[in-house]
Amino acid sequence: MSIRNGTRALRAxxxxxxxxxxxxxxxxDGSLKVxxxxxxxxxxxxxxxxxxxxxxxxxxxxxxALRELQEETNIGNVxxxxxxxxxxxxxxxxxxxxxxxxxxxxxWQQFQVRGKPDGSAAWFAIKRLxxxxxxxRRIIDYALERLRNKINYTTVGFQFLPRQxxxxxxxxxxxxxxxxxxxxxxxxxxxxxxGILKGTGxxxxxxxxxxxxxxxxxxxxxxxxQEKGIIVPF
Amino acid sequence: MSIRNGTRALRAxxxxxxxxxxxxxxxxDGSLKVxxxxxxxxxxxxxxxxxxxxxxxxxxxxxxALRELQEETNIGNVxxxxxxxxxxxxxxxxxxxxxxxxxxxxxWQQFQVRGKPDGSAAWFAIKRLxxxxxxxRRIIDYALERLRNKINYTTVGFQFLPRQxxxxxxxxxxxxxxxxxxxxxxxxxxxxxxGILKGTGxxxxxxxxxxxxxxxxxxxxxxxxQEKGIIVPF
DNA sequence: GACAAAAGTGTAGGGGATACACTATCTTTA
DNA sequence: TAAAGATAGTGTATCCCCTACACTTTTGTC
Numbered sequence: 001m002s003i004r005n006g007t008r009a010l011r012a013x014x015x016x017x018x019x020x021x022x023x024x025x026x027x028x029d030g031s032l033k034v035x036x037x038x039x040x041x042x043x044x045x046x047x048x049x050x051x052x053x054x055x056x057x058x059x060x061x062x063x064x065a066l067r068e069l070q071e072e073t074n075i076g077n078v079x080x081x082x083x084x085x086x087x088x089x090x091x092x093x094x095x096x097x098x099x100x101x102x103x104x105x106x107x108w109q110q111f112q113v114r115g116k117p118d119g120s121a122a123w124f125a126i127k128r129l130x131x132x133x134x135x136x137r138r139i140i141d142y143a144l145e146r147l148r149n150k151i152n153y154t155t156v157g158f159q160f161l162p163r164q165x166x167x168x169x170x171x172x173x174x175x176x177x178x179x180x181x182x183x184x185x186x187x188x189x190x191x192x193x194x195g196i197l198k199g200t201g202x203x204x205x206x207x208x209x210x211x212x213x214x215x216x217x218x219x220x221x222x223x224x225x226q227e228k229g230i231i232v233p234f
Numbered sequence: 235m236s237i238r239n240g241t242r243a244l245r246a247x248x249x250x251x252x253x254x255x256x257x258x259x260x261x262x263d264g265s266l267k268v269x270x271x272x273x274x275x276x277x278x279x280x281x282x283x284x285x286x287x288x289x290x291x292x293x294x295x296x297x298x299a300l301r302e303l304q305e306e307t308n309i310g311n312v313x314x315x316x317x318x319x320x321x322x323x324x325x326x327x328x329x330x331x332x333x334x335x336x337x338x339x340x341x342w343q344q345f346q347v348r349g350k351p352d353g354s355a356a357w358f359a360i361k362r363l364x365x366x367x368x369x370x371r372r373i374i375d376y377a378l379e380r381l382r383n384k385i386n387y388t389t390v391g392f393q394f395l396p397r398q399x400x401x402x403x404x405x406x407x408x409x410x411x412x413x414x415x416x417x418x419x420x421x422x423x424x425x426x427x428x429g430i431l432k433g434t435g436x437x438x439x440x441x442x443x444x445x446x447x448x449x450x451x452x453x454x455x456x457x458x459x460q461e462k463g464i465i466v467p468f
Numbered sequence: 469g470a471c472a473a474a475a476g477t478g479t480a481g482g483g484g485a486t487a488c489a490c491t492a493t494c495t496t497t498a
Numbered sequence: 499t500a501a502a503g504a505t506a507g508t509g510t511a512t513c514c515c516c517t518a519c520a521c522t523t524t525t526g527t528c
Contacts, residue, residue, distance in 0.1 A: 011288075014251055014252075014288045014289065014290055014291060015249035015250065015251060015291070016249065016250055016251070016252045016289065016291065017248055017249060017250070018248075018250045018252065018321070018332055054245075054248045055248065055250065055321070055332075056248055057248060057249070057250065057329075057330045058323065059323065060321050060322050060323050061319065061321030061332065062321070082318060082319065084316060085295065085316065085319045085334050087252070087289070087294050087295030087296070087334065088294050089292065089293065089294050096291045098252055098289075098295065098332075098334075100319050100321065100332075166475090167475085167476090168474075168475075183517075183518075183519080184475090184476085184477095185476085185477070185478075185518095185519085185520095186516075186517065186518085188476080188477085189477095189478095190515095190516090205525085207473075207474065207475095207525085207526085208472085208473070208474090208525075208526045208527065209472080209473040209474040209475075209524075209525055209526065210473080210474055210475045210476080210523065210524035210525045210526090211474095211475080211524075211525065212474080212475055212476090213475085213476090400506085401506085401507090402505075402506075417486075417487075417488080418506090418507085418508095419487095419488085419489095419507085419508070419509080420485075420486065420487085422507080422508085423508095423509095424484090424485085439494085441494085441495085441504075441505065441506095442494075442495045442496065442503085442504070442505090443493075443494055443495065443503080443504040443505040443506075444492070444493040444494045444495090444504080444505055444506045444507080445493080445494065445505095445506080446505075446506055446507090447506085447507090
């Protein structure tokens with residue numbers, strides 16, 4: 001048996017099932033949440049798991065991830081980035097399943113408006129996850145680590161906000177993700193000097209206090225992040 | 235057809251072939267090189283490609299990557315880290331092949347001593363790559379990007395050096411990877427104050443000039459890197 | 469008009485990154 | 499053995515970014 005790269009013919013015995021699972025984050029009620037779906041079949045029937053599913057042979061893995069997300073949550077147009085591929089031998093009792101994990105960020109309203117509220121899918125606070133199917137807990141932990149890293153040197157965090165937002169809202173998002181309070185003056189100084197925010201001239205009068213300036217993310221309509229990330233319209 | 239996560243049975247029609255390909259870097263003669271192997275079968279017969287091969291169903295992807303590397307280069311004990319999974323539809327003319335790409339770093343002597351010099355594998359300077367099979371060029375570009383990023387906030391760069399080295403050798407490695415000259419005083423200051431180098435008390439008398447102090451990487455025998463990375467004895 | 473609530477604003481100090489040039493030590497060679 | 503060649507090795511001043519820190523402004527409500 002020749003083993004040099006790719007010189008063996010494609011053999012049925014080496015076939016794997018490939019899945020794409022998505023860790024979909026949002027911020028709701030001041031806490032970071034992930035979307036989970038309830039499994040209605042074996043294995044792990046009744047357990048919560050990440051949205052996702054098998055990659056078909058006629059689509060790329062990215063396409064599969066987007067499709068699954070669309071099917072399970074009705075959410076399109078999200079920031080989606082490949083996370084890591086989990087390929088331990090026994091991670092799926094059904095057989096050889098390799099999972100390409102993605103993570104995605106949405107503003108909570110994106111889901112609440114269009115999602116299905118039938119109990120088969122729900123947001124769970126990251127601090128209070130139920131027991132999960134497969135190795136999904138590990139995948140979430142890893143996604144969380146990536147998110148916390150990346151928020152410090154990219155603008156992924158903006159994905160949690162609507163198009164227009166106040167600086168306080170932005171700061172709250174950062175605080176929730178990083179699990180620490182940030183200094184208001186320093187935060188504002190830094191954000192403003194980055195040059196990626198554009199004031200709209202409008203003021204938010206929701207509260208019963210001094211109205212806050214409303215900003216927009218000033219980068220072009222498309223967010224191109226460092227490293228690999230699917231480019232997504234904002 | 236139910237599409238909720240994992241509720242479809244494993245179906246043959248969704249089966250993929252999974253490959254692990256490795257971008258193996260080294261520094262030789264003052265330039266950054268990657269190991270390529272020549273394909274002796276279709277498709278792309280005669281073209282150079284990354285070492286790698288199909289993942290078997292009885293091994294994890296990490297295991298497959300290590301095994302392939304071992305088989306093709308006789309190199310074990312390397313720093314190996316998963317890079318990205320490439321799953322475009324038409325990336326392999328034989329059919330649906332998903333590649334989990336890894337990258338690895340070795341000191342050039344590790345290979346030269348034990349590798350096979352029969353012309354089926356060779357080091358290529360990153361600046362002068364031949365035309366490659368599949369999308370391997372893209373994989374290399376991505377690995378290079380990752381390497382250049384990571385060298386700035388981890389100690390991966392040390393993998394290019396033997397156990398004992400001088401500060402000048404270390405600096406040269408960084409310069410080659412980053413493709414820029416570094417200031418000698420600043421580089422030494424920074425490295426020494428990191429506290430990860432230990433002087434051996436020995437001096438290198440190779441050259442025909444003032445002998446240089448010889449250092450060792452002072453971290454424990456095992457290198458645990460940020461993010462996901464296989465832990466490897468140094 | 470007083471109070472509650474969040475918005476908005478500036479400065480001083482510390483630490484790390486950068487820029488920059490000369491002396492020390494060894495080998496080789498005349 | 500002295501000079502030349504080659505690399506090792508060393509310190510300081512400046513700038514910028516990060517941090518710590520508290521009060522005034524503006525609105526709505528009672």
